[in-house]
Amino acid sequence: MDHNLYGNFTAQDRAARIKKEYVAFKEGPPELLEEMYSDLMEHGKDPANLLPALTRVRHTVDGAQASATKLTRDNEGVFVFTIVVYAGDDQAARQASSIVIGESLGRELVQENYVDIRKTLNGVADTIRYVVFHL
Secondary structure, rough: OOOOOOOOOOOOHHHHHHHHHHHHHOOOOOOHHHHHHHHHHHHHHOOHOOOOHHHHHHHHHHHHHHOOOOOOOHOOOOOOOEEEEOOOOOOOHHHHEEEEOOOHHHHHHHOOOOOOOOHHHHHHHHHHHHHHHHH
């Protein structure tokens, strides 16, 4: 085998090893595939293996915004306010918590009444954390 900077093996060596492993897997017992699938499913149940908290909060806010906007457009006179709160320890995710408002008139109502959004979100997050961790 020729050695080089890439793991001390040439590209041909690595390609041969990958092909050998693939053939062994392909011709292996079907239980191996089921075991791998089971391991992947179990791996996905652990919250530490999910997307980062900040990413999950941002996706949730985006989805809530799209839903709130559609609901207010489709239902005249209906105002949608959704609170998205991350109650875990990740500070960046907590900062991404948001009150999602479906329409500009709703935003104007919040601004006119001087609603302290950060204080409201912190209160909701603290309440959720208390309930989750003390029950």
